Amino acid sequence: MAKQPDPARRSQRSRQAILTAARELITEMGYAKLSIEAIAARAGVGKQTIYRWWPSKGAVVLDAFLALSEAGPEQDMALPDTGDLEADLKVVMRATVAEFADPAFEAPIRALNTEIINDPALAAQYQEKLAGPVDEAKKERLRSAQRAGQLAAGADLDLALELLYAPLYQRWLLRSGPLTPQYADALVDAFLKAMGPDIDASTH
Amino acid sequence: MAKQPDPARRSQRSRQAILTAARELITEMGYAKLSIEAIAARAGVGKQTIYRWWPSKGAVVLDAFLALSEAGPEQDMALPDTGDLEADLKVVMRATVAEFADPAFEAPIRALNTEIINDPALAAQYQEKLAGPVDEAKKERLRSAQRAGQLAAGADLDLALELLYAPLYQRWLLRSGPLTPQYADALVDAFLKAMGPDIDASTH
Incomplete structure (x- = not known):
């Protein structure tokens, strides 16, 4: 032929x-x-x-970002799990803060967010294809912490992720405050106080 | 003449x-x-x-919003202070959630946010003219709670406001979850755990 x-x-x-x-x-x-x-x-x-x-x-731009994350191995989404929730979250949040503070990421991520904010269909796609799987990987780490007694057993994990990430997201989006390693640590500390095990119920 | x-x-x-x-x-x-x-x-x-x-x-739209809030008396910004921080915050957060869930507010507030996100000069104006004074009024209520021993004396009040409001803002902006009175209450509960008085230092 x-x-x-x-x-x-x-x-x-x-x-x-x-x-x-x-x-x-x-x-x-x-x-x-x-x-x-x-x-x-x-x-x-x-x-x-x-x-x-x-x-x-907006749909092209979303897929352009998805193609980037598909290029890496599946495990890239998983959060570190050394058994120490506080230490692991501080590593992750310091890296996240540094990423948001990086001018190279600034323009495209801000552009994508603007589209998502103003296009409910794109928001749904983003939720299904990118935010959903990433959030699920983060929740896996939080469930592991629940099993280890480091997080309240009954914690609402959607609310937990919002408490951890939304302050940083808002501060970046509105440019309303500095993005520093100290800020990352303060967020994790507040998160652990809010979502830590109930004192009576804790076995530690 | x-x-x-x-x-x-x-x-x-x-x-x-x-x-x-x-x-x-x-x-x-x-x-x-x-x-x-x-x-x-x-x-x-x-x-x-x-x-x-x-x-x-964007600058016209921002001033159009500012003119609306200037029409009301200055005290409108103040948060209720009955002496019961939890009850007061639940009233405020339920009202805030209802406002964000109201379709009549949806289009103009989303439009203004989109402009602010993409225009650093407008973001600075917004911070100075609107967000700053509103945040200061909220902090006044939190300082009152600190004096009453209902909030940690050393709490970072910028971080405190972010913990309370940013999850709601993000959920509304990304349409990533339901905006309900239950959600408002859950936010206040998490906030009080994160920012409540240290157990050793509490006099209650």
Whole structure:
């Protein structure tokens, strides 16, 4: 049989080119000026190719981020579990604070958040594809702490994650305060007081 | 002397008309479609009149909100203080949750937040003119609770306000969970555990 271009493989190549173009352009020009036209031109495809797979600019950007996280091994989502909840959370929160304070992450993450805030359908996609699995990995660590008696057995884990992460998210989003390692530690300390084992029920 | 139009009074009338037009239009068409042209047309002024006082659409919208809160008496910002911190905070947080869950507030508050998130200069203005004074009023209530021994004497009040409000803000912004009176109460309970008086130091 004659060699023919493989349509599935070509599709995959176009898809990758589009996602790479979206990531590059968002860093270069910011989200507001980013257009489907610019992504198509950079990726060397037609606009219709993009619209066949994605309904909006926001949807392309979300998938561009998802492709990044899919590149790493599945275990990357898991939180460290040395048996010491406080120490593990301080490592994680210090790293998270440093990431949010990094100018290289600033533009694309802020752009993605702006889209999610204003597009309920994209918010649902983000929740299902990215935030949901990440939160589930974090809850696994909290359940381990519950089994070890380091966290209240009846703690609401959705509320627990919000207490730990939402103050940092808000401070970053509104630029309302400094993002420092001390702040990360203070968040973990407050979290542990709020969600720690009840004193009567504790076996430690 | 002949009656002449008073320029200061005319300016004040134009200013009010512009802010009213901005509030009306944002509710009718949403923030994305709102333009300086549309505000000028509705207010019966020229575009240049608007640009003389405000550098951007976001700045007009922020002042439109500020004008609303200035209309009320100064004490409106103060939190209730019956002497019972838990009861007072549950009243406040249930009201705040209800406000965020109200569709009438939804569009303009989300629009304003989007602008603030993406415009550091506007974020600074918002912090100085609105968020700062409101936060100060809230801290007054927390200081009263510290004096009453209901809150840790050494508590970081910026972090305290974030713990109380940021989970609600994030849940509303990302539409990531239900906004209910039960949620308001759970937030207050977690806050009081995190920020309550140290057990050794408590005199109660």
